[in-house]
Amino acid sequence: MSDNVKKIGLFGLIAMVVGSMIGGGVFNIPSNMADSSALGPVIIAWLITALGMYFLANTFKILSEKRPDLSSGIYSYASAGFGKYVGFNSAWGYWLSAAIGNVSFAVMVMDALGFFFPVFHGGNNWQSIVGGTIIIWGMNALVMRGVNGAALLNVISTVAKLIPLFLFIIILLFAFHWDKMSFDLWGTQNPSLGDIPKQLKGTMLVTLWAFIGIEGAVVISGRAKNKKDVGKATLIGFIGALLIYASISIFSFGIMNQANLAKLESPSTAYVLQAIVGNWGAILINIGIIISILGAWIAWTIITAEVSSTAAEEGVLPKYLKRLNKKQSPAPALITTSIIMQITLFTVLIANNAYMAIISMAGSMILIPYALSAMYLWKLSSGGKGFEKDNKGKIFAVITGIIATVYGIWLVYAAGLKYILMASILYALGILVYIRAHKEKKTDDILFKPYEKIIAIILVILALIAAVMMIAGHITIEHWVEWFDTHYKNLR
Numbered sequence: 012m013s014d015n016v017k018k019i020g021l022f023g024l025i026a027m028v029v030g031s032m033i034g035g036g037v038f039n040i041p042s043n044m045a046d047s048s049a050l051g052p053v054i055i056a057w058l059i060t061a062l063g064m065y066f067l068a069n070t071f072k073i074l075s076e077k078r079p080d081l082s083s084g085i086y087s088y089a090s091a092g093f094g095k096y097v098g099f100n101s102a103w104g105y106w107l108s109a110a111i112g113n114v115s116f117a118v119m120v121m122d123a124l125g126f127f128f129p130v131f132h133g134g135n136n137w138q139s140i141v142g143g144t145i146i147i148w149g150m151n152a153l154v155m156r157g158v159n160g161a162a163l164l165n166v167i168s169t170v171a172k173l174i175p176l177f178l179f180i181i182i183l184l185f186a187f188h189w190d191k192m193s194f195d196l197w198g199t200q201n202p203s204l205g206d207i208p209k210q211l212k213g214t215m216l217v218t219l220w221a222f223i224g225i226e227g228a229v230v231i232s233g234r235a236k237n238k239k240d241v242g243k244a245t246l247i248g249f250i251g252a253l254l255i256y257a258s259i260s261i262f263s264f265g266i267m268n269q270a271n272l273a274k275l276e277s278p279s280t281a282y283v284l285q286a287i288v289g290n291w292g293a294i295l296i297n298i299g300i301i302i303s304i305l306g307a308w309i310a311w312t313i314i315t316a317e318v319s320s321t322a323a324e325e326g327v328l329p330k331y332l333k334r335l336n337k338k339q340s341p342a343p344a345l346i347t348t349s350i351i352m353q354i355t356l357f358t359v360l361i362a363n364n365a366y367m368a369i370i371s372m373a374g375s376m377i378l379i380p381y382a383l384s385a386m387y388l389w390k391l392s393s394g395g396k397g398f399e400k401d402n403k404g405k406i407f408a409v410i411t412g413i414i415a416t417v418y419g420i421w422l423v424y425a426a427g428l429k430y431i432l433m434a435s436i437l438y439a440l441g442i443l444v445y446i447r448a449h450k451e452k453k454t455d456d457i458l459f460k461p462y463e464k465i466i467a468i469i470l471v472i473l474a475l476i477a478a479v480m481m482i483a484g485h486i487t488i489e490h491w492v493e494w495f496d497t498h499y500k501n502l503r
């Protein structure tokens with residue numbers, strides 16, 4: 012990458028973090044949270060999530076400060092800690108997950124447009140596919156003109172999306188009633204909710220996906236004006252998103268009780284605001300959704316292009332992906348990503364079952380790089396590298412690495428081990444890509460080290476088991492629909 016390219020400053024990095032975390036799902040979080048929990052467990056779930064994500068955010072902060080040379084971000088941490096093949100799987104899984112997941116933006120934005128233009132209602136008819144296709148390639152053209160220019164537009168869209176959210180929160184703070192919030196705080200009057208542990212489990216599955224994108228600044232760290240800003244942006248973006256998510260979900264209980272919130276259609280914030288101020292509230296929220304999704308789409312378009320091109324620079328993805336155009340934008344990576352998105356979008360219309368399966372498999376893959384990054388910090392800080400003159404910093408880094416590792420592994424488990432098993436199919440297919448990239452390097456390095464060969468064999472075996480389970484019907488379309496509704500459709 013040319014040193015003459017204008018770099019991204021702190022505010023742009025913060026916007027990348029916030030923009031990638033806050034998409035369309037925030038506008039449906041009141042009903043998502045109330046669907047399985049009363050207010051008490053909701054508050055506890057946010058506290059637990061805040062603690063876990065704080066250590067994960069600090070993981071990225073510490074690594075960006077201690078290893079600024081690893082500018083390939085979330086891929087390079089896995090590679091530096093556990094070898095090229097593990098690093099490849101981190102990059103491959105993250106890239107596929109982000110690219111395929113971006114298609115959910117197309118479905119959501121067209122569904123939101125359906126509020127104003129009924130022809131798009133549902134977001135999965137041919138009119139919506141045409142509209143989604145136009146936006147996919149429009150985003151491609153936008154980032155093709157320069158990542159830094161697109162990042163600036165992401166800053167503008169992030170500010171624009173925060174305006175209706177802040178307005179909603181301010182109105183909530185003035186309109187909520189303490190008696191409604193304190194009514195049946197623990198859900199004891201609604202037996203269908205179950206006990207507190209059960210309510211916590213259901214709510215934690217919602218909070219789990221709220222912070223996907225926290226690594227946004229890390230992914231584009233190679234374009235940061237100041238490497239130290241990467242860690243700051245990650246922490247500031249996390250705190251900002253946490254306050255927004257928690258405020259909306261908690262204070263909505265002061266407008267409607269749990270049962271009524273749970274019954275609201277998507278987007279539930281529109282109906283909460285409508286109950287306070289009338290129809291203009293619903294119109295405002297739906298406009299906000301469109302702006303928010305488009306803004307998040309810009310951020311994730313940049314992220315998918317950067318993670319694939321930087322991994323290609325390291326030689327673990329095919330080398331054509333690393334090429335930059337005159338605007339210093341990774342054009343081949345953008346085009347390849349857009350083609351993946353386009354193919355996935357078409358499956359929405361012609362084979363919805365296949366779409367559900369693909370997005371469910373890919374979705375859970377994005378959590379594995381988080382766990383690997385945390386494990387690398389644990390390994391790095393335990394060895395003392397970079398902490399020779401900072402014993403207190405070393406102790407904090409070790410504690411951060413341990414807690415973040417435990418939390419990262421829990422994230423993978425909570426997302427559903429059966430979906431990780433299904434994802435092994437995509438990981439196994441990645442072996443072919445890894446072999447091609449290795450051949451292109453033309454080095455004397457061995458393809459697989461002994462432990463990497465074992466990992467590859469295990470992935471192939473798991474992929475075969477997953478394929479047999481799908482054929483035998485042990486994983487059905489109902490599972491895919493449940494996963495999509497719980498995760499990407501409502502929370503990205």
